Structure formats: C-alpha cells, structure tokens
Amino acid sequence: MMNILTNQSTEKVYLKNMELSLLASGDGTEVIHHKLYKGSRWAMAPEENWTALEHVTILSGNLIYNSQEGKIVLQPGDSLSACPVTELSIFYAETEVQFLYVTSQPQFHVYSNSLKEMYDLAVSVEEKDGYTAEHCNRIKELSMELGAAMNLSADELYILNLAAFLHDIGKVKVPIQILNKPDKLTADEFDIMKKHTTWGKETLVDTNLVDLINAGEIIEQHHERYDGKGYPNQLKEAEIRIEAAIISVVDAFDAMTTDRVYRKAMSVSAALAELEVNKGTMFHPVVLEKFLTIMN
Structure with a gap:
C-alpha cells in the first residue's frame, strides 16, 4: 500500500541558513528535502566506515559546485551521485536553493x-x-x-x-x-x-x-x-x-x-x-x- 505524505507527516530541522525535511525513510534509506538560503553552504564529505550512496537532484535555484574540474553551476533538473563520497565537495547557494538528497544510510535523526x-x-x-x-x-x-x-x-x-x-x-x-x-x-x-x-x-x-x-x-x-x-x-x-x-x-x-x-x-x-x-x-x-x- 502506498503511503501518502502530507506536510504534517514530515519532520523538520532548522539549521544554520537551511531547513531540512525528512520526506521518507525505510530500510536504511532516507529522502531529505533541503532548502538552502541564499549565500549558505552545504557539503558532502567522506567519512570512515561510510559506504552509502548519496544522490542530489536540484529542484530550484542555482547551486555552485566547486569541483576539481572547476566551477559548475547546478540548476533545476541537474543531479549528481557518489557511492561512497571519496572527496570533500562544498556547494554554495547562489540563490535560495531547494534540492532532494537521498542517502542509503540514515543520518537525519x-x-x-x-x-x-x-x-x-x-x-x-x-x-x-x-x-x-x-x-x-x-x-x-x-x-x-x-x-x-x-x-x-x-x-x-x-x-x-x-x-x-x-x-x-x-x-x-x-x-x-x-x-x-x-x-x-x-x-x-x-x-x-x-x-x-x-x-x-x-x-x-x-x-x-x-x-x-x-x-x-x-x-x-x-x-x-x-x-x-x-x-x-x-x-x-x-x-x-x-x-x-x-x-x-x-x-x-x-x-x-x-x-x-x-x-x-x-x-x-x-x-x-x-x-x-x-x-x-x-x-x-x-x-x-x-x-x-x-x-x-
């Protein structure tokens, strides 16, 4: 049976210059909605014993990704993935940005x-x-x-x-x-x-x-x-x-x-x-x- 999610069923955490909403979770996988305020930063970093798939899909706004190949502007519809993350990746919100973050190992809670x-x-x-x-x-x-x-x-x-x-x-x-x-x-x-x-x-x-x-x-x-x-x-x-x-x-x-x-x-x-x-x-x-x- 499909679970219908409403705003009342999601869990939110307000952090520095961003809002996180846990949209769905199960079997170790989490789907987290991120809202980054303009000018804020977000990062994906490697961790010891962390083997998760991490995936990001941009929903709105421009997210700047400073990769080894240079500056990349991620726009709505763009996505990136790593399994696992092997290098520190820092993102900068050029505008207010919303994106979906999916991880195969839970971390929201x-x-x-x-x-x-x-x-x-x-x-x-x-x-x-x-x-x-x-x-x-x-x-x-x-x-x-x-x-x-x-x-x-x-x-x-x-x-x-x-x-x-x-x-x-x-x-x-x-x-x-x-x-x-x-x-x-x-x-x-x-x-x-x-x-x-x-x-x-x-x-x-x-x-x-x-x-x-x-x-x-x-x-x-x-x-x-x-x-x-x-x-x-x-x-x-x-x-x-x-x-x-x-x-x-x-x-x-x-x-x-x-x-x-x-x-x-x-x-x-x-x-x-x-x-x-x-x-x-x-x-x-x-x-x-x-x-x-x-x-x-």
Whole structure:
C-alpha cells in the first residue's frame, strides 16, 4: 500500500541558513528535502566506515559546485551521485536553493535527535542548579543580540546560539549536593564545580557532530577571565574566543538578576554597575561596553 505524505507527516530541522525535511525513510534509506538560503553552504564529505550512496537532484535555484574540474553551476533538473563520497565537495547557494538528497544510510535523526537530547539535558541541569527552564533561553537570546551587535558572522552566530543554550551542560556531572549547596563552597567543592566547563566540552565532543564540537570549545572558555585569572586554562585577552566572552557577560548578568538558593536577585541597575566595575579584569572591555549600550 502506498503511503501518502502530507506536510504534517514530515519532520523538520532548522539549521544554520537551511531547513531540512525528512520526506521518507525505510530500510536504511532516507529522502531529505533541503532548502538552502541564499549565500549558505552545504557539503558532502567522506567519512570512515561510510559506504552509502548519496544522490542530489536540484529542484530550484542555482547551486555552485566547486569541483576539481572547476566551477559548475547546478540548476533545476541537474543531479549528481557518489557511492561512497571519496572527496570533500562544498556547494554554495547562489540563490535560495531547494534540492532532494537521498542517502542509503540514515543520518537525519543522528543530528536532530542528538541536538534535542543536548537541549533537554541542558534544561534539566539548569533546573537542578536552581534556575528555571527559561534560563537557557535567556542566555541564548541575549547572547545572540549581543553577538549581532558585535557584528559576528552568520556562522559565528549559529555556533554562539548552540553554545549559549548549552553553556552549563557539563554541570550534569557535578554532584547535586554541590550544585544546590546553600552556603559557600569549600575549596575542594569549588574545584569540582570548575570542572563543569571541560565536562561540557567533552559531552559535546562525544556527539561527533561538528557544530556541537565547535560549540564545546566555546563552552570550555565561558569562565575564563580577560585578566587571565579564570578557569580552566587561565586564558586571557585575545586568547579567549569572542563568543565565550559574550556568554561570560550575559551569564553573569542573568545570574545576578535571578534568585538563587543562597541569595536574592539583584536589581538590573545594581547588576550592570557590578559588571562595569569588572570591565577589563573579569570581562572583555569591548564586549561589556556593547552589552551596557544594549541594556541602556
């Protein structure tokens, strides 16, 4: 019996400058509709132990393929295949492009499920740490606003989006009695707490997904200080990625203006004043100045 597919039956994932829709799957084969926004890039790359047939058919728009023979413009009706892919192929959307991608080995849910699992885990960690589920969203939204004001590229903003939401995911390995302790942590307890940045990076590296691995590098740095007195690696100034410097400011502001188990929330004005006192020591001065401009 033939299955009739409607828009309601497809699964969608929204990624950096593109939309993916799983149209059909079975027996290991997937048919995925791709929509690339103008100016975005997409790639087919060889992977170890990957033996799949991969096929692309252009539905609309112009997709630029930089092959070994030179630049090729793929237009509606054009197609290409490989079994398996043996070389990195990078495509550029000269216009908005839609195409069908068929693979004989499933991969759609590898990304969508992994990302959802990480997001759910991040929210559960924040709730255990005394925040609400909205903490992750607040950090993400304000970080994105600050990142845009800092003129980050689309690629940088996408990774910032992931890292900001998942910034404290490493706390899943911190014992709950330390996470929820109402009193000041002992030196030994604080040493354990400080490991959450590296544990966060390791958690994302274990997904084997490139975007999450890149986000993990930022997460590991979000408690570094501009003066080099942060953790885990005592990085300073330009050694700290700008995305991590952004999350550092936003996270500190949100922490100060949120009720915690050991203290009441500060007012917005008091929190901003506290941030300014630490400009150039704890926080990147340019990032902080831009944040204060936004908040004012």
